[in-house]
Amino acid sequence: MLNFVVKRLILAALVTSAVLLISFSLLYLAGDPAASIAGESASAADIQKIRELYGFDRPMLVQFFDWLWHALQGDFGQSYFFKMPVADLIADRMTVTLTLGVSGMLFALVTAVPLGVIAALRPNSMIDRFALFLSVMGQALPSFWFGLMMVVLFAVRLNWLPASGSETWMHFVMPTIVLGYYAMPAIMRLTRAGMLEVLGADYIRTARAKGAGPARVVVKHALRNAVVPVVSLAAVQMGFMLGGSIVVETVFALHGAGFLAWESISRNDLPTVQALILIFSCFYIAFTFLSDLLNAWIDPRIRIG
Numbered sequence: 001m002l003n004f005v006v007k008r009l010i011l012a013a014l015v016t017s018a019v020l021l022i023s024f025s026l027l028y029l030a031g032d033p034a035a036s037i038a039g040e041s042a043s044a045a046d047i048q049k050i051r052e053l054y055g056f057d058r059p060m061l062v063q064f065f066d067w068l069w070h071a072l073q074g075d076f077g078q079s080y081f082f083k084m085p086v087a088d089l090i091a092d093r094m095t096v097t098l099t100l101g102v103s104g105m106l107f108a109l110v111t112a113v114p115l116g117v118i119a120a121l122r123p124n125s126m127i128d129r130f131a132l133f134l135s136v137m138g139q140a141l142p143s144f145w146f147g148l149m150m151v152v153l154f155a156v157r158l159n160w161l162p163a164s165g166s167e168t169w170m171h172f173v174m175p176t177i178v179l180g181y182y183a184m185p186a187i188m189r190l191t192r193a194g195m196l197e198v199l200g201a202d203y204i205r206t207a208r209a210k211g212a213g214p215a216r217v218v219v220k221h222a223l224r225n226a227v228v229p230v231v232s233l234a235a236v237q238m239g240f241m242l243g244g245s246i247v248v249e250t251v252f253a254l255h256g257a258g259f260l261a262w263e264s265i266s267r268n269d270l271p272t273v274q275a276l277i278l279i280f281s282c283f284y285i286a287f288t289f290l291s292d293l294l295n296a297w298i299d300p301r302i303r304i305g
Contacts, residue, residue: 004296012289019281020071023274024064033270037080076275081267086275089260094279096166096256097249100175101242107180108187109234116191117223120199131188138185147178147251164253175252179245183237190233194226201225228295235291239284 034051076086155163246258
């Protein structure tokens, strides 16, 4: 197990290094950062002053290691638009995004896994067709349209839930459903396919022949092996949900890190965009690493590979 953990840590470190380099390069891929800060009406002299003020006139390698040193200490520089430290700005917004991402993933798992298991136990039944219908609808519905329809129905017409804001838990109900529904189809289909494959295995027939009850066969023997790819998929989806929450946060006016990313991109606030890309990427790497460890604990054969 220790060798497996070390290998995964080395891989995570290599991916993180690549993300750091890409995040830094974003400044220059977007054009001259000094010109972006100065604005369209700035003169060449003004642009040069800003270039010297922010250190853009130094060699790129020197700038990269300087940015890396400060980023590792949690210092991502000053926001061009909000005129405050980027780290403080993101810290204020990240709580909303993390709350939304975790609740959305829990909703997806609690809904999709049981549906996938039941659909596998009763193939071609009404519940199986219902699960397939939900899967197709989840892939077909755009998140922004689904969110707007929920606002119209539950906030405007029925007045059950607030349409926007993040003050209470009720403000997160509709955003959680919209974001979680995005991850449901893939998790449900993978759970169903894994259960169908496992239920036909020899060791399942052996467990039944030994007198194991239906619940024990499904939960301990079948689901434990079928859930391995689901864990990996959930980790990937969690990373996508955190980074892709911008649409949901915009629809429901949740001022989280996703909405901050949209604001920063539209206003050329490059230090904030840099930091958000790095942070969301690190979340993605961390979730993937933890899913590898969890899968290795569930199925010891993975450690050998």
